[in-house]
Amino acid sequence: MSKRLYIETLGCAMNEKDSENIIAELTTKEHYETTDNIKNADLIIINTCSVREKPVSKLFSQLGVINKQKKSTAQIGVCGCTASHLGADIIKAAPYVDFVLGARNVSKITKAIYQKGFVDTDISYDETTYMFDDIGANSYKKKINISIGCDKSCTYCIVPNTRGTEISIPKELILDEISKAVDSKVVEVLLLGQNVNNYGKTFSNKLIKSSFVELLRDISKIPKLKRIRFASPHPLHMDDEFIKEFATNDKICKNIHIPLQSGSTKVLKDMRRGYSKEWFVDRCASIKKAVPHSRISTDIIVGFPTETQEDFAETIDVINRVKFDQIFNFKYSPRPNTVAKDMPSIVPDGVASSRLEQVIALHKAHLDEKMPQNVGKELEVLFEQQKEKNIYVGFSDNGYQIQVKSDKNILGNISKVRITNFHRTYLEANIK
Numbered sequence: 209m210s211k212r213l214y215i216e217t218l219g220c221a222m223n224e225k226d227s228e229n230i231i232a233e234l235t236t237k238e239h240y241e242t243t244d245n246i247k248n249a250d251l252i253i254i255n256t257c258s259v260r261e262k263p264v265s266k267l268f269s270q271l272g273v274i275n276k277q278k279k280s281t282a283q284i285g286v287c288g289c290t291a292s293h294l295g296a297d298i299i300k301a302a303p304y305v306d307f308v309l310g311a312r313n314v315s316k317i318t319k320a321i322y323q324k325g326f327v328d329t330d331i332s333y334d335e336t337t338y339m340f341d342d343i344g345a346n347s348y349k350k351k352i353n354i355s356i357g358c359d360k361s362c363t364y365c366i367v368p369n370t371r372g373t374e375i376s377i378p379k380e381l382i383l384d385e386i387s388k389a390v391d392s393k394v395v396e397v398l399l400l401g402q403n404v405n406n407y408g409k410t411f412s413n414k415l416i417k418s419s420f421v422e423l424l425r426d427i428s429k430i431p432k433l434k435r436i437r438f439a440s441p442h443p444l445h446m447d448d449e450f451i452k453e454f455a456t457n458d459k460i461c462k463n464i465h466i467p468l469q470s471g472s473t474k475v476l477k478d479m480r481r482g483y484s485k486e487w488f489v490d491r492c493a494s495i496k497k498a499v500p501h502s503r504i505s506t507d508i509i510v511g512f513p514t515e516t517q518e519d520f521a522e523t524i525d526v527i528n529r530v531k532f533d534q535i536f537n538f539k540y541s542p543r544p545n546t547v548a549k550d551m552p553s554i555v556p557d558g559v560a561s562s563r564l565e566q567v568i569a570l571h572k573a574h575l576d577e578k579m580p581q582n583v584g585k586e587l588e589v590l591f592e593q594q595k596e597k598n599i600y601v602g603f604s605d606n607g608y609q610i611q612v613k614s615d616k617n618i619l620g621n622i623s624k625v626r627i628t629n630f631h632r633t634y635l636e637a638n639i640k
């Protein structure tokens with residue numbers, strides 16, 4: 209009889225992909241099936257995130273609750289970035305946890321479940337040539353890892369300590385994974401890496417060399433593949449060749465996430481981001497010039513320890529100039545083993561909160577100005593979710609969430625629609 213796996217995933221798309229890989233390993237090799245009911249699970253896995261402080265501090269209270277709810281025979285595993293960062297301390301603090309597996313050690317899950325007290329958080333482990341089983345695409349999109357780790361050292365970021373240095377996955381393996389996926393019903397891929405456009409700098413086999421643009425060109429030659437997305441490119445590596453490929457390759461969806469973090473060149477330097485305000489604004493302007501209907505999203509951190517009011521005004525200036533289509537905004541929170549943690553902060557918490565509110569308010573004002581302009585426009589949408597009986601949800605190539613009514617099942621279709629109504633975060637449309 210199958211055993212049941214309950215898995216909870218926190219954090220980013222990389223973590224979601226790691227969870228998919230964990231599920232694939234356990235279902236195909238260990239005969240687990242997934243369940244949404246924690247109480248009848250035989251194995252409970254929390255795939256953690258440590259980029260912000262809150263989920264980490266919640267982990268132990270969450271584990272306590274799980275321990276009370278679970279069957280007496282059920283195992284508990286902690287995986288992901290917090291597992292990498294806290295390691296064996298998790299079992300010391302919560303002895304009922306059976307194993308701890310770091311973000312770079314996912315392929316060892318089939319070993320971890322058989323050893324009580326198993327801890328492996330090796331951030332130098334190289335999984336780039338490990339072929340995870342495909343659990344069978346249950347949708348029209350597939351996440352594809354193209355690299356692991358990060359070769360940057362942003363002063364606020366814990367990721368290089370939890371996911372190790374950057375290594376690219378060989379191109380042949382990526383192309384093979386996508387070719388297999390499109391043989392089922394997948395039509396869109398999301399290429400994942402901490403800095404996707406740094407792809408090809410380092411491989412396990414030192415002789416291989418490649419580049420992100422080359423990879424995009426080769427992927428787009430896969431005939432049945434219709435759409436390519438990627439997350440996230442680093443502003444520093446956004447050269448003209450990359451922008452040209454983004455603009456001219458028809459399979460590349462025209463929305464792009466460019467993490468700003470701060471609009472102040474001085475703060476960007478303190479963050480060790482490697483680019484200036486002017487470079488960032490210029491890259492966004494070049495993208496908009498090359499693809500006027502493209503949409504740009506970003507990440508912004510307010511309240512970095514050295515951020516003065518003038519620095520924050522620079523961030524507001526960039527927001528006003530770029531008018532982002534989506535902003536993931538965060539109040540700076542110090543993370544262990546980072547340089548910024550030891551920087552004395554000049555930003556009281558109340559000031560950081562107020563700056564966050566100002567970013568949110570300005571972004572909302574921009575959306576209120578931009579969203580109505582879509583009414584009457586035509587867009588091409590991949591429908592991937594049925595919300596209610598006759599309501600379907602999909603995404604346009606430039607990343608708008610679109611809802612349409614249809615009496616026919618349109619899941620998996622790529623259709624032309626005309627926008628009929630707008631909301632702040634999504635659009636309504638009719639199929640043409």
Ligand code: SF4
Nearest residue numbers: 358360362365367402
């Ligand atoms: S590029 Fe910077 S922010 Fe992104 S994962 Fe690497 S160190 Fe963290």
